[in-house]
Amino acid sequence: MSADVPEWPTGLAAALADAMAAGAAAGGAFSTARSAALDAAEAFPGEECDLLDASGLARAYVPERLGGVAGGLPELLSALREVARRDVTVAVAHGKTFLGSVSTWVAGTEDQQRALARLVTDENAVVAWGLTERGMGSDLLAGNLTATPEPDGTWRITGEKWPINNATRGRLICVLARTDPAGGPRGFSLFLIDKSALPEGAWEPLPKEPTHGIRGADISGLRLRDAPVPADALVGGVGDGLGIVLRALQLTRTLCAALSLGAGEHALRLVADFAVERALHGTRLALLPLARRVLGRAAASLALADAAALLGGRSAHGLPGEMSAVSATVKAGVPWIVQQAIDDLAELLGARGFLTEQHADGMFQKLERDHRIVAVFDGSTAVNRSLLISQFPLLARLIRKGSYDATGLAAVTGGAPLPELDPAALRLVSRTGCSIVQAVPDTAERITALAAAGELPPRAAELAALLAERTGALADAMAELPPTGRNAPAAAFAVARQFEACFAGAAALHLLAVPCAADRAVVLTAALERCLELLVPGHQAPSDAFEPLVTPLVQPVEEPVR
């Protein structure tokens, strides 16, 4: 482990993994039987959340200077992914407190931040985030929940938020409220409401909504009726709501990658174990070439998504001004890449992918349902792609010029400690584009030199050159599209998908360019191979391209005894 290599922080994740493994081994929280039973009963995973509270996960929702853990967004990603590896439902249920809190980290006063940090870290207070309303869809400015100022500086709030994760369980909820009857980008403000301080009758929960996946989660709503709210509940200024939400979303959308990575890794583990166990046609499934190809390709997809998430999470610290582009790319791209891997693994699992009580208590079909929500909430894939498309004109110009923020990129791709996350440095729109993609040609040259010196496999250099070529072609495709507002043409969404694949490949490329252990180079090369499959229709990966990733997954495997 060299100090020059950017890696996931592992401290909190390891502590969580141990606590969850102990709970599962005892047949309690996080055992597969219990996860399955809670899911079937649509029951909230309360013991699981208690165990995570006791293990200190809430400290990852709070900035370090306010008593949170040290590793910032990458540490939180790593911790939440560890939970999602076991149960996406629990990760969604617990992780929501970060979403509810983040607006306060972005725009709250020092006093507001201290008060919330204390509630979250000392009391494990659950915080919900209420943006959406019935019939409002993805349009943040369509809400009707209204806050009206009182002469003494306090507020009265009336309206409904729905469907909201933890609306019923949460003690606090951060709501986006209309403060100008005319609405518009300056017509909304954010309020952090403490339900426990509201008089009786001022609020009521809306019933739990039955859901396809994450069935145990508290997906419900909140109705406020003339609820009196103190002056210091207002987060940021009056009319600042949209700007704060858009910056907060840059962090939460990047964090969503943790849910996808955890679900994908869970799927891969389940199917690899099955392939080792399953005897058929006198051999083992794990010895059939097709099965190995599916497992290897899925592992490469996850490595590709992992690279995108790692550099995406680090960008919040090192390239904060570019998060409008990075977060939209990660939020659309990572669930898309992982969903394909899950679909392929489902096919390999055969009937057991469908039966709810077979093979590890039906965990596969549960995670498959649970994972679907990641592409829907916190801005759907289409919403994020359209945000990305709106930035295409500048992104295309900067890719063609080959200019990028070299200092910021070095902070993101280097091994030096990351600067602390500065929410004030998040910008509504990037002015330096997306350095991770714009630097592909330069980094590809470094890879070529490293391969020539024998420090990287020759295939890495071939793939780097291909990716550089495709990045140029991508810029051409982006530039050819007419600039658009909310009505982007369908063809632009296909180009956005290419941008996402290119970003993920670029992340793997930058990681390959820092001196790393040989086995890491092999994994990253396979990730690049997978990226080119996604980018180039008909790309022919060598037949053994993913094989090095299969061996560690399915060992030991022997021919069955006849």
Place this chain on the structure above:
Amino acid sequence: MSDITDAPATADATEVRAWLRECVATYVRLPAEDIDENLPLSEYGLDSVYVLSLCADIEDRYGIEVEPTLLWDHPAIGPISEALAPLLAAR
């Protein structure tokens, strides 16, 4: 990032206004003369979030830093040009 712009050496509210008109015309695929300088840009499909990309275009062209919320506080081409004038003069 001033090295990446090809900003005109001099720019005043009139130049900006004409350029913004062209920009918006391209976005909405209408002739520039059909763009009303006093109509909110949201009427052209450039609402709250999408108008932010116009901010990136302005910064790129003129090599200035513009707080994106300027486009929320000044929702039409005419007022935007007026608001940008002092920033351009200070370059």
